[in-house]
Amino acid sequence: PGGDAKATEGAVVGEGGAAQPRQAQQGDDGGDKVEIVHDGVAKTLDVNEDEYILQEALDAGIDLPHDCKLGVCMTCPAKLVSGSVDQSEGMLSDDVAEKGYVLLCVGKPQSDCKIETVSEEELLDEQLMT
Numbered sequence: 001p002g003g004d005a006k007a008t009e010g011a012v013v014g015e016g017g018a019a020q021p022r023q024a025q026q027g028d029d030g031g032d033k034v035e036i037v038h039d040g041v042a043k044t045l046d047v048n049e050d051e052y053i054l055q056e057a058l059d060a061g062i063d064l065p066h067d068c069k070l071g072v073c074m075t076c077p078a079k080l081v082s083g084s085v086d087q088s089e090g091m092l093s094d095d096v097a098e099k100g101y102v103l104l105c106v107g108k109p110q111s112d113c114k115i116e117t118v119s120e121e122e123l124l125d126e127q128l129m130t
Contacts, residue, residue, distance in 0.1 A: 032109040036078075037116040038064060047109050053085070054104035064104060064117060071106035077123035078102045083113020096126050 031046030036057055047056045054076050057064050067075040071090030080100040087097065090106040101123055102115060 032083075033112040034083075034109050035114040036062060036064075037081075037114070038062065039117075049086075049108055049110055051108060052105060053102075053107045053109060053115070057104070065120070066105055069105040071103050074103065074123055074127070075120055076104040077120060078104050078107075078115045078117045081114040081116055084110040085113060085115075086110050093127065096123075099126065101126060 031048045031051075033044055034047045034053055034056070035042055035044045036053070043057075043060070043062055045053075045056050045060055045062075047053055052069075054064060054066055054069065058066070065075050067073045069076075071087065071092075074091075078101070080102050085102050085107045086109075087102055087107045090097075090103040092101060092103060101118075104115070104117075107115075
């Protein structure tokens with residue numbers, strides 16, 4: 001199911017990404033520390049590498065924009081500030097993903113990371129420019 005797409009340190013891997021060794025920095029409970037900055041407020045979650053960041057954030061009471069939860073509608077965009085995320089199940093183009101954009105609904109942390117939410121318009125503008 002995971003294919004051979006893996007996230008690399010400081011990068012986001014979309015479809016067709018090269019396999020790289022996982023550089024683990026796990027939290028005390030085995031999950032990666034994921035800091036989400038939304039509307040100027042930072043919250044840190046423990047998210048396992050097989051869990052979706054959006055679902056864990058929603059479960060923790062963080063109200064993030066979302067819709068389809070399938071990596072298609074582009075309603076849950078964010079920008080990866082540090083760390084690595086596997087979003088190989090999503091529909092972002094590789095060049096946009098390489099710029100650090102992430103769809104939280106299909107994003108799974110591969111290391112401790114910091115993510116800042118961005119507007120859907122910013123992501124769509126980026127998609128159109130490529």
